[in-house]
Amino acid sequence: AEEFALGRDFMTLSQHVLSQFGTFSGEAFDLSALMGRIGLAGKTIARHLSLAGIAENVLGVTGEVNVQGEAVKKMDHYANRVFLRAFEQSGLVCRLASEEMEKPYYIPENCPVGRYTLLYDPIDGSSNIDVNLAIGSIFAIRQQEGNDESGDALDLLQSGRKQVGAGYILFGTSTMLVYTLGKGVHAFTLDPSIGEFILFQENITIPQEGSIYSVNEGNFWQWEEPIREYIRYIHLQKGMSARYSGALVADIHRILFQGGIFLYPGALGHPDGKLRLLYESAPLALLIEQAGGRATTGSEEILDVIPDRLHTRTPLIIGSVANVKVAESFLAPSKIS
């Protein structure tokens, strides 16, 4: 029997979610199946990306402009539809809100109040696709509160502490999925030969301090003075290394595993920065806090921010506790006790 013992190497994503709950409750089964569907979306997107340049609809733009006023990449459009298809007739999720859709998408059948809502950025960092660099998908899971008759999903305009779970899929040298349901942060690698995300690290903790800072210094002259002061301070520190890929998921994944700090601050004319709260900053903030790190706007914890609309932006300063604390001393000096 020994030779058939499937050790840790066979802990699949769905099975791991079940193992997070002591009992096999309805919630455990629902969330296990839900994460399995996210895994399916990830596998489908990874397969499509692997054919960039030779399959249709991977590289290039659709010719449309999305709600953000950005050119829609073919991959944004494709990945958005993959998530919608993964949850239709699943009975798990009744509403999906995405960076690519002005309004949420409602799945009509058997959707009682309290069913889950998926908030997601289907492809984040899409400018990297056409040059074969890492990109990601980001997701957050919430429960629908109230019957949302207006279709404006006002119950989503609550703080990130209402998130049931969150995570990302990183399409990099390998395809990895990292998630939390509030019980630690866990990482999986896709084995395409069996089509499963297999656990490779459980209860990941971010180093308390790191030597990496990740920010687009091309924006330096658009920043307010405090952030410029902080970056000048970093330049004078020995041993700090600049790493910036242009894809949020890749940059955050590096910070999660190696420590340090990522910043997308506000700038002149864009005081709220560029990143979206509900499906970029808040899910990543939940995940990094679960790993023992911190995420702030510079003056407020990301998870406490209450959005006034679906596509609200916030500045994001996120990473190791020690690094975020130093940045905060420049950005919100009054806060440091």
Ligand code: P6P
């Ligand atoms: P910039 C990609 O467009 C994205 O939304 C994030 O993935 C990334 O962190 C950021 O924008 C990059 O923006 O202005 O530095 O190119």
